[in-house]
Amino acid sequence: MQIMKNLITQTIDFLTVGIWHVAPGELPAWRRALYDIIKKLIITVRFFTTKMVMRQASALTYSTLLAIVPIFAVVFAIARGFGYNKYIEEWFRSAFESQPQAADVIVGFVNSYLVHTKSGVVLGVGLLFMLYTVLMLVNNVEITFNDIWQVKKQRSIFRMFTDYLAMLLLFPIAIVLTSGISIFIATVADNLPDYLLLGPFMRWCISMLPYLFMSVMFIGLYLFMPNTHIKLRHVIVPGIIAGTAMQWLQLFYIHSQMWVSSYNAIYGSFAALPLFMLWVQISWTICLFGATLSYANQNLSYYDRDAKTSDISHRYRLLLCALLASRICRRFDKGLPPYTALELRAGTGIPIRIVNDLLYMMIEARILIEIISDEKGEAARFVPAENVENLSVGVLIDRLESQGSWKLDLPLHKIYNSQWRQALELRRKYLVESNKILLKDL
Secondary structure, eight states: OHHHHHHHHHHHHHHHTGGGGOOGGGSOHHHHHHHHHHHHHHHHHHHHHHTTHHHHHHHHHHHHHHHHHHHHHHHHHHHHHHTOHHHHHHHHHHHTTTOHHHHHHHHHHHHHHHHHTSSHHHHHHHHHHHHHHHHHHHHHHHHHHHHHTTOOOOOOHHHHHHHHHHHHHHHHHHHHHHHHHHHHHHHHHHTOTTOTTHHHHHHHHHHHHHHHHHHHHHHHHHHHSSSSOOOGGGTHHHHHHHHHHHHHHHHHHHTOHHHHHHHHHHHGGGGHHHHHHHHHHHHHHHHHHHHHHHHHHHOGGGGGGGOOGGGSOHHHHHHHHHHHHHHHHHHHHTTOOOEEHHHHHHHHOOOHHHHHHHHHHHHHTTSEEEEOSSTTOTTOEEEESSOTTTOBHHHHHHHHHTOOSOOOOOOHHHHOOHHHHHHHHHHHHHHHHHTTSBGGGO
16 A cells, blocks of 8 residues: 555656756656656646636637637528538538537528528628628637747737727638538549458548548647647647547437437437537537647757746846847847747756746846847847846846736835835945846956
8 A cells, every 4th residue: 555655646746846957858758758747738738727728618608609600600691602501501400419408599690691681781790790790700819829839929800800890701711612522522432342351441531521521620820820830740630639539429419319319308309409518518618628739749849857937046047048148138239139038048047938028027127128039939039128238137136026017005214213224225336236237248
């Protein structure tokens, strides 16, 4: 029993501390890859629990319920324009195979929506409502993804309008085209029953198409939705995992008819709504888990040694800020290209997570300015916020220690005595002497 307790304790210590302090050069390639996978899973689970992803999934579920009818109204309208209205409805019902009652209700709402939007006034109101609900859904998705990726800035108004409009137009067209491709492949497969090898292979390809389409959809979502630069190779595996999990969710719901029947016995015809909401909730949970895994996949180095800025003492935080600011000011004074966060990390050895936090602190304190060459922050660089001849160690310390706008109105003049005045005078002299040392000269 004691051996088991010791083993569990050692495992926990290794996962929480030891694995983060192992130098990569000390390990063979296979063990380094295994440790990286474990680290990514730990970061994903940690983020999934601390970032309240389930609550975010609930908020997205509500937005989805409002937007789903207008979205599929656009899909059905485009499909009718291509002459695919029959096939797109079949595709829709197969996609919602696990929710047949919800599919019937949504199709009924969509048809009613399209019928009643033929008149001018109703058409205008319907379009406004459609745009509002869809834009709210997409905006909520972006906010959630930015929160997962720790992106502090959203798209500009212009980019929100253009990007969201492009999604609104491309998403229905993509569904119609993929539906057409599926129909074509299915037709070809049905015409090849006599081919012993090719026929079964084509049918297997058709069975894999939902996995492929769903994985591609998640990969595109993880790649383009966050307002930051994301590399394709970091979202492929999370996209495949999320797409596969979604298809398994479908199969689970389809094969849970006994449970669904008992649920229908309780709720009657009203059962379609809570079951559909539960399905959407789980779907968004899968999606956000994949997004979190994508973040961990790309930003593993961000958690080098699992260092946190909050664990650093105030004195050491000031020292590290001075170290970073001095390099930035010296580089600027020499007329060289500004540093990026990764370049500062490589030059100082400070973990990238702490570098980013300290740079943001100095931006808030008006010591540095962030220069972004594109809106997704692919090449964010840092320069002094004012003339380097005015940026001294004393200015750095004073501004960092003066951050914050709230003050408690205390009658300090009543409690000041000679010792207080002496202490304040010593601090003033300390800052005056520190002002003589410029950051660029450190």
